Amino acid sequence: QQQVKQSPQSLIVQKGGISIINCAYENTAFDYFPWYQQFPGKGPALLIAIRPDVSEKKEGRFTISFNKSAKQFSLHIMDSQPGDSATYFCASLTDSWGKFQFGAGTQVVVTP
Amino acid sequence: DAGVTQSPTHLIKTRGQQVTLRCSPKSGHDTVSWYQQALGQGPQFIFQYYEEEERQRGNFPDRFSGHQFPNYSSELNVNALLLGDSALYLCASSPSVLQETQYFGPGTRLLVL
Numbered sequence: 001q002q003q004v005k006q007s008p009q010s011l012i013v014q015k016g017g018i019s020i021i022n023c024a025y026e027n028t029a030f031d032y033f034p035w036y037q038q039f040p041g042k043g044p045a046l047l048i049a050i051r052p053d054v055s056e057k058k059e060g061r062f063t064i065s066f067n068k069s070a071k072q073f074s075l076h077i078m079d080s081q082p083g084d085s086a087t088y089f090c091a092s093l094t095d096s097w098g099k100f101q102f103g104a105g106t107q108v109v110v111t112p
Numbered sequence: 113d114a115g116v117t118q119s120p121t122h123l124i125k126t127r128g129q130q131v132t133l134r135c136s137p138k139s140g141h142d143t144v145s146w147y148q149q150a151l152g153q154g155p156q157f158i159f160q161y162y163e164e165e166e167r168q169r170g171n172f173p174d175r176f177s178g179h180q181f182p183n184y185s186s187e188l189n190v191n192a193l194l195l196g197d198s199a200l201y202l203c204a205s206s207p208s209v210l211q212e213t214q215y216f217g218p219g220t221r222l223l224v225l
Contacts, residue, residue: 042219043204043216089155097211098206098212103154
């Protein structure tokens with residue numbers, strides 16, 4: 001059962017637009033929150049991750065915003081490109097051994 | 113570096129059969145985790161192997177078992193297959209010194225008929 005709630009389930013954005021995906025978590029045992037990108041037929045690939053000692057982390061066009069008090073974090077994809085079309089998963093680390101809980105995923109489609 | 117590899121890529125079985133999936137971790141990684149990803153869902157943690165032992169387990173029945181070999185490669189076995197076991201099975205490897213940094217393989221697509 002998912003204890004990381006991810007929304008929206010899908011979104012369509014025009015090329016150059018901003019994609020925003022939100023996640024809410026319940027378990028606060030360990031503070032590490034990654035986002036994974038998955039293309040059809042491939043395994044998830046680590047995209048960007050944050051530890052909540054900072055409220056925001058940016059890597060290129062991808063930014064994570066973190067709100068510890070609200071137990072929420074989000075992924076912003078700036079200047080979205082057709083190559084960004086994929087399914088994105090947020091995750092929450094639940095212990096020190098690397099057990100993750102994943103959100104249900106958001107399918108992003110970037111139109112030309 | 114070959115990254116995480118899994119075999120086979122696809123598999124078709126019938127109910128009641130048994131299946132074995134294989135995973136070779138990324139070079140330098142000694143910890144292997146297995147996940148089940150149903151269609152349209154996020155990965156669900158099955159179990160994790162470290163030093164050839166099952167270190168922790170998710171909410172999966174005993175029909176799911178595994179093994180880790182001295183070279184850190186791993187197997188996932190599923191007995192008495194059910195239709196609901198149809199899914200993408202993902203292997204993720206990580207170094208023990210940085211457990212949260214997990215690299216996923218391409219997965220094995222299992223279809224149970």
